[in-house]
Amino acid sequence: MKTLLVVGAGPKALAVATKSHVLRELGLPAPRVVVVEPHAVGGNWLPSGGWTDGRHRLGTSPEKDVGFPYHTTWARGRNREINEAMHDFSWTAFLVDQGGYAEWIDRGRPSPQHHVWAKYLQWVGHRIDLELVQGRVHSIAPAADGWLVSVTDADGVVTQLDADELMITGPGRSSRALADHPKVLSISDFWELAGRRALPVSSRVAVIGGGETAGSALDELVCHEMLTVSVISPMATLYTRGESYFENALYSDPGKWAGLSLEQRRDVIRRTDRGVFSVRVQESLLGDNRVHHLQGRVTRVRDSGEGVTLTLRNAPRPDEQHVFDLVVDATGGQPLWFLDLFDGDATDLLELAVGGPLTQPRIEAAMGYDLAVANLEAKLYLPNMSALTQGPGFPNLSCLGELSDRVLRPAVDGQEVAGRAVGARVAPARVGS
Numbered sequence: 001m002k003t004l005l006v007v008g009a010g011p012k013a014l015a016v017a018t019k020s021h022v023l024r025e026l027g028l029p030a031p032r033v034v035v036v037e038p039h040a041v042g043g044n045w046l047p048s049g050g051w052t053d054g055r056h057r058l059g060t061s062p063e064k065d066v067g068f069p070y071h072t073t074w075a076r077g078r079n080r081e082i083n084e085a086m087h088d089f090s091w092t093a094f095l096v097d098q099g100g101y102a103e104w105i106d107r108g109r110p111s112p113q114h115h116v117w118a119k120y121l122q123w124v125g126h127r128i129d130l131e132l133v134q135g136r137v138h139s140i141a142p143a144a145d146g147w148l149v150s151v152t153d154a155d156g157v158v159t160q161l162d163a164d165e166l167m168i169t170g171p172g173r174s175s176r177a178l179a180d181h182p183k184v185l186s187i188s189d190f191w192e193l194a195g196r197r198a199l200p201v202s203s204r205v206a207v208i209g210g211g212e213t214a215g216s217a218l219d220e221l222v223c224h225e226m227l228t229v230s231v232i233s234p235m236a237t238l239y240t241r242g243e244s245y246f247e248n249a250l251y252s253d254p255g256k257w258a259g260l261s262l263e264q265r266r267d268v269i270r271r272t273d274r275g276v277f278s279v280r281v282q283e284s285l286l287g288d289n290r291v292h293h294l295q296g297r298v299t300r301v302r303d304s305g306e307g308v309t310l311t312l313r314n315a316p317r318p319d320e321q322h323v324f325d326l327v328v329d330a331t332g333g334q335p336l337w338f339l340d341l342f343d344g345d346a347t348d349l350l351e352l353a354v355g356g357p358l359t360q361p362r363i364e365a366a367m368g369y370d371l372a373v374a375n376l377e378a379k380l381y382l383p384n385m386s387a388l389t390q391g392p393g394f395p396n397l398s399c400l401g402e403l404s405d406r407v408l409r410p411a412v413d414g415q416e417v418a419g420r421a422v423g424a425r426v427a428p429a430r431v432g433s
C-alpha cells in the first residue's frame with residue numbers, strides 16, 4: 001500500500017484521510033494517509049494557528065463537511081456504499097453524537113464558530129484513528145520512489161519521513177506583515193492582541209485585504225471603539241459572494257468547469273472568491289457606518305509620528321496618501337509558501353514538470369484532474385493551486401468529498417473494484433523515523 005503524506009491537519013487532510021479510511025473499511029484499495037501538523041487537528045481554526053481567535057463564524061455552511069457533496073462516482077457498483085459510509089463522519093453525525101443536533105436545527109442551522117469547526121475536525125480524526133505526526137514540515141526532497149520529508153517537533157527533534165505521495169494544504173504562515181512597524185500588525189499579531197484584549201486604542205484603523213481573513217478581522221474590529229475602519233483592496237468595491245444556486249453549484253460540482261474558457265473561469269473566481277466577503281460578514285458590516293472601502297494597492301508604508309501613512313496606487317489616477325493609527329495586514333496567505341520547503345533537487349524536478357521557473361500561473365496551468373502536478377512521477381497534490389484548471393471549490397471548503405475522490409481515485413485506476421474486496425489490509429508501516 002502506498003503512503004500519502006499530508007502537510008497540515010486541516011479540512012483537506014481530514015477529507016482525504018476519512019475517504020481513505022472508508023475505502024479500506026469497504027475492502028477497496030486506498031493509500032495509507034499520514035498527516036503532519038505542528039499544532040492540533042484543525043489548528044488554523046483555533047487561536048494557536050494565528051488566523052482567527054476561534055470565536056468568529058464559518059462563512060460557508062458546515063454541511064459542506066469532509067464528505068460533501070457525497071457524490072462518489074468512480075467505484076462502479078460501490079458508490080452508494082462509499083457515500084453512505086462517509087455520512088458517519090458528517091457535520092450532522094457529529095452534532096447527533098454530541099447531542100446538539102435538535103438545538104442546531106431549532107436555532108436555524110447557524111454557522112459554527114471556528115473553534116467548533118476545529119472540534120468537528122478533531123472528532124472526525126478521532127473516529128478514523130487519524131495517523132498524526134506532531135511537528136512542522138521544514139524541508140522536502142525527492143526520494144528514489146517518492147518524497148523525503150523532514151519534520152521538526154516542538155523540542156527541535158528532526159524526523160525524516162518517507163512517503164510515496166505528498167499533498168500540501170493550508171495558506172502558510174500568518175505572521176507576515178506589510179512592514180516592520182509597531183502600528184502595522186500581521187494577522188497573527190492581530191489575533192494575539194485581540195485574544196488578550198490588548199488591541200491598541202485607535203481612532204482610524206485600516207484593514208488591508210478583502211477576503212475571509214479580512215472579514216473575520218473586521219468582524220472583531222467593529223466590536224471595539226474606533227471612529228473609522230477603512231477596508232483597503234484594489235477592487236472597485238467590496239463584493240459579496242452571491243451564494244445563489246448557480247454560483248454554488250459550480251463550487252459543489254466542478255463537472256462543468258472544464259467546459260468553460262479560461263477567461264470565463266477567471267471571471268467566476270474573481271466574482272465569487274478572490275477578495276469577496278461572505279454574505280454573513282457583509283451583512284454585519286453594512287449596518288456599521290464606521291466601515292468604508294478605500295480602493296487601491298498599498299505601495300508604501302511610512303512612519304508619520306503618531307501613526308502610519310499608506311500610499312495607495314490606483315493607476316492611472318495619482319497616488320493617494322492616508323494616515324492611520326493602526327493597520328492590519330489581512331491580505332491572507334502566500335499561495336506559493338510551500339516552495340520554501342522544497343530543497344534544490346525538489347525545485348528542479350518541479351521546474352522540469354511545469355516547464356520553467358516556478359510562478360503561480362505556471363503551476364496552476366500544470367494541475368491535473370487528480371489535483372496533482374502533471375508530469376511528476378511522484379505525486380504532488382496541490383489542491384490550493386487547482387482552482388483555475390479543475391474547479392473553484394478545491395482550494396476551500398466547497399467540495400471536500402470531491403477533492404478526496406480526485407486524489408484517491410488513481411489508487412484504483414485499472415483495478416476491478418465492483419463487488420470484490422481488494423487490498424483491505426494495512427501494510428507494514430513505511431513512514432517512520
Ligand SMILES: Cc1cc2nc3c(=O)[nH]c(=O)nc-3n(C[C@H](O)[C@H](O)[C@H](O)COP(=O)(O)OP(=O)(O)OC[C@H]3O[C@@H](n4cnc5c(N)ncnc54)[C@H](O)[C@@H]3O)c2cc1C
Binds near residue numbers: 037039045
Ligand atoms: C479566518 C478565515 C476564515 C475562513 N472561512 C472560510 C469559510 O467559511 N469557508 C471556506 O470555504 N473557506 C474559508 N477560509 C479559507 C480556508 O483557509 C480554507 O477554505 C480551508 O481552511 C483550507 O483548508 P486546508 O485543509 O487547506 O488548510 P487549513 O485549515 O488552513 O490547515 C492547514 C494546516 O497546516 C498546518 N501547517 C502549516 N504549515 C505547516 C508545516 N510547515 N508543516 C505541517 N503543517 C503545517 C497548519 O497548522 C494548519 O493546521 C477561511 C480562512 C480564514 C483565514
